[in-house]
Amino acid sequence: DHRLNSRTVYMNPISRFIYWNMNYHVEHHMFPMVPYHALPKLHELIKHDLPAPTPSILAGYREMIPAFLR
Numbered sequence: 796d797h798r799l800n801s802r803t804v805y806m807n808p809i810s811r812f813i814y815w816n817m818n819y820h821v822e823h824h825m826f827p828m829v830p831y832h833a834l835p836k837l838h839e840l841i842k843h844d845l846p847a848p849t850p851s852i853l854a855g856y857r858e859m860i861p862a863f864l865r
Contacts, residue, residue: 797824803838803848804855811835821845 801820819834829837849855
């Protein structure tokens with residue numbers, strides 16, 4: 796289930812542009828044919844069925860690193 800293996804991360808608009816909205820990673824994996832520019836709208840439509848977004852990239856790494864070290 797992509798909801799367990801990937802995360803949506805809140806980012807500022809500049810970072811979202813640089814990443815082509817791939818901060819909406821759960822949405823991208825659930826619906827890979829949705830173009831990057833439509834991912835924010837998709838997120839709004841399905842966020843009730845997703846895990847809570849990670850508040851920042853740093854918080855995401857804090858969550859991932861212990862899992863990698865196990």
